[in-house]
Amino acid sequence: MKMILRGMAALVALLMMVTSGFSAEKVVNLYIWSEYIPDEVLADFTRETGIKVNISTYDSNEAMYAKVKLVGKGYDLVVPSSDFVGLMRREGLLLPVETKKIPNFKLIDPRFANQSFDPNNRHSVPYMWGSTALAVNTALLSKDMVQKATDLWKPELKGKLLLPNDLREVMGIGLKVLGYSINETNPEHLRLAFEKLQALMPQVRVFDSDSPKQALLSGEVAVGLIYNGEAYVANSENEAIKYIYPPEGFSLWLDSFCIPKGAAHVEEAHAFIDYVLRPEVSATISEAMGYSSPNTKAVALLPEAMKKNNIVNPAPEMVAKGEFLDSLDEKTLKIYEQYWVKLKTK
CATH class of the missing domain: 3.40.190.10 (Periplasmic binding protein-like II)
Known part of the structure; x- marks a missing residue:
């Protein structure tokens, strides 16, 4: 009887994963620049969603591009700069991003959306600039x-x-x-x-x-x-x-989340992007990393000293x-x- 119950429980768990859209292995493999996302953000995301984040890092767009092009799989999210978003999109190395699965996409400042390198953000979601x-x-x-x-x-x-x-x-x-x-x-x-x-x-x-x-x-x-x-x-x-x-x-520059063609955990990737775009999460990242956020509500949450710091938030005339x-x-x-x-x- 216990074996039957355990089998039923496993089946129910599997069905829940399928209906939620997540794969049987709840994980997202993130390939990102070195020192570009706080560990606490990854830990909080896992605690809330149960999705584990495996992180690998690179120190140049060229290194990331070469590896994604050569290996073709193993990563669910990459974070190329604007010029490489355009290159990888043209070469068919990226899957479409479904912004309807990313409710917080609406928080992106229009200045950073619908850029020439990726019209209508079909393949990218801004992360930092x-x-x-x-x-x-x-x-x-x-x-x-x-x-x-x-x-x-x-x-x-x-x-x-x-x-x-x-x-x-x-x-x-x-x-x-x-x-x-x-x-x-x-x-x-x-x-x-x-x-x-x-x-x-x-x-x-x-x-x-x-x-x-x-x-x-x-x-x-x-x-x-x-x-x-x-x-x-x-x-x-x-x-x-x-x-x-x-x-x-x-x-x-504008760095964006993209889903490479060989991604195995696409739903998890969308969930991670949406989590990062929460205003409080984006603000935490910006404050920790010292980069500017394209998230309008995140900027409002930054400490006053950081808002006024021209290294992070230069005046429009300087930009x-x-x-x-x-x-x-x-x-x-x-x-x-x-x-x-x-x-x-x-």
């Missing part, structure tokens, strides 16, 4: 040493510079100092940016997109082209580290000087990649 600009340790450098992007080429900065391990961001700074778009496609302009960047390489001590704040905080480098969240944390620990928006312009990274066609992207390899192997 921010800028990539200059973090300067003013305790190691005079105040006037670095005021703009072109200052990075000063001979005094030899061996004192950190750049992100990101071809678009590095090529972007070369393009911006020459007055071109960060989404430039003209081969001649790309060549000129590459040549300009060749002269910058002696300045570079390290390429790091994983945790660049550490090199700044330790004094290993004096200036870095880094993400605003990293700069926010570094500035919180050392007020001498200042964040400067270069007058030549700078990149803005207007930035340029969002957009996806590139395959031919242009190959040119970027060729120059990137040459820059890093010199």
